Amino acid sequence: MNPLEAIITRQIAATGPLTLADYMSICLQHAEHGYYTTRDPLGTAGDFTTAPEISQMFGELLGLSLAQTWLEAGSPERFTLAELGPGRGTLMADLLRATRGVAGFHSAAEVLMVESSPVLSARQQEALLPHRATWSSQLDLTGQPLFLIANEFFDALPVRQFIRDGDNWRERVIGLEGDSLAFGLTEVSDYSFLTHRLADTQDGDIVEHSAPSQAIAAQIGQHIARHGGVALLVDYGDWRSKGDTFQALKAHEKVSPLHNAGAADLTAHVDFEALALAASPAASSALTPQGVFLERLGITQRAQALASKLSGAALESHIAAHRRLTHPEEMGTLFKVMALYQSGATPPAGLNHGT
Numbered sequence: 001m002n003p004l005e006a007i008i009t010r011q012i013a014a015t016g017p018l019t020l021a022d023y024m025s026i027c028l029q030h031a032e033h034g035y036y037t038t039r040d041p042l043g044t045a046g047d048f049t050t051a052p053e054i055s056q057m058f059g060e061l062l063g064l065s066l067a068q069t070w071l072e073a074g075s076p077e078r079f080t081l082a083e084l085g086p087g088r089g090t091l092m093a094d095l096l097r098a099t100r101g102v103a104g105f106h107s108a109a110e111v112l113m114v115e116s117s118p119v120l121s122a123r124q125q126e127a128l129l130p131h132r133a134t135w136s137s138q139l140d141l142t143g144q145p146l147f148l149i150a151n152e153f154f155d156a157l158p159v160r161q162f163i164r165d166g167d168n169w170r171e172r173v174i175g176l177e178g179d180s181l182a183f184g185l186t187e188v189s190d191y192s193f194l195t196h197r198l199a200d201t202q203d204g205d206i207v208e209h210s211a212p213s214q215a216i217a218a219q220i221g222q223h224i225a226r227h228g229g230v231a232l233l234v235d236y237g238d239w240r241s242k243g244d245t246f247q248a249l250k251a252h253e254k255v256s257p258l259h260n261a262g263a264a265d266l267t268a269h270v271d272f273e274a275l276a277l278a279a280s281p282a283a284s285s286a287l288t289p290q291g292v293f294l295e296r297l298g299i300t301q302r303a304q305a306l307a308s309k310l311s312g313a314a315l316e317s318h319i320a321a322h323r324r325l326t327h328p329e330e331m332g333t334l335f336k337v338m339a340l341y342q343s344g345a346t347p348p349a350g351l352n353h354g355t
């Protein structure tokens with residue numbers, strides 16, 4: 001048993017089973033043994049690879065979409081350029097490089113990196129040099145427009161799971177079987193925040209609910225509705241949560257989420273409808289597959305321009321990266337993009353109004 005498993009086991013023995021959300025929080029964020037607290041998990045030698053680590057084109061195109069929206073908003077002379085969960089800082093670095101030529105954009109931007117991991121904050125600081133930025137574990141906003149990006153951030157936030165039982169629900173929890181962690185179910189109860197899910201579920205169906213995700217979406221939505229700006233949210237998930245998407249990844253392979261606590265990445269698919277509803281009164285765009293979004297922003301033309309300077313293995317790897325980001329059988333369909341923006345404004349380039 002590793003030290004974090006020992007802590008979790010003692011806690012359950014003392015106070016009873018944990019919700020999945022509590023378990024995710026401890027495994028990912030424990031101050032001493034948490035997954036994100038103790039390592040840089042990205043890249044081929046780590047546990048997973050993200051879009052900005054696959055190709056510079058991802059950050060470049062997202063950056064140009066944000067900068068276009070900033071120009072259309074009348075080029076506000078001060079604004080917060082925020083990223084949630086910036087990993088190695090690659091997306092923000094590519095965004096800043098791609099927008100160098102947009103007159104006034106950099107001098108107006110106050111860069112805010114929202115990161116809980118000390119290890120990754122240090123990597124981000126290196127990646128952004130010589131740009132100035134502020135780091136915080138919270139989205140600390142001042143009264144100016146907000147231009148925000150988040151790639152694979154919301155999937156790392158804790159979810160609770162509920163199984164429908166008649167017109168009520170049981171919560172899936174983590175308890176003990178002997179000395180080992182095991183899934184269990186609570187007694188039947190009525191959860192007011194799940195009432196609307198009685199319309200589209202049947203007995204035995206699982207739904208997921210992420211209160212921390214909704215709180216952050218609400219903060220972003222209220223801020224944008226009041227002060228202007230846009231948020232581009234990219235993640236794997238769908239319009240509405242259905243089924244068990246709680247998973248653990250170690251060295252690019254799925255593993256049991258209950259084994260070796262704190263050593264694997266724990267995630268759940270993002271429920272974009274819940275984010276859109278929480279972000280009201282800000283408007284939300286149509287949920288759009290990543291591949292479609294990147295094609296609309298011109299990834300093929302950008303890929304061709306970069307390809308003309310490459311040959312051999314570098315060219316092959318560049319072609320594979322383009323395919324990986326956009327192809328429906330790779331990240332193109334599983335990953336989705338949704339923007340939050342002021343009601344009445346135009347959605348950012350690459351996205352249409354939501355219904």
Ligand SMILES: C[S@@+](CC[C@H](N)C(=O)[O-])C[C@H]1O[C@@H](n2cnc3c(N)ncnc32)[C@H](O)[C@@H]1O
Nearest residue numbers: 036050085086087114115116117120151152156
């Ligand atoms: C899956 S990684 C994505 C990294 C990066 N966006 C990318 O695309 O490469 C999740 C990121 O969110 C950060 N993170 C996770 N939970 C967080 C929280 N509650 N508050 C702030 N950052 C968090 C992690 O430390 C990491 O930087």
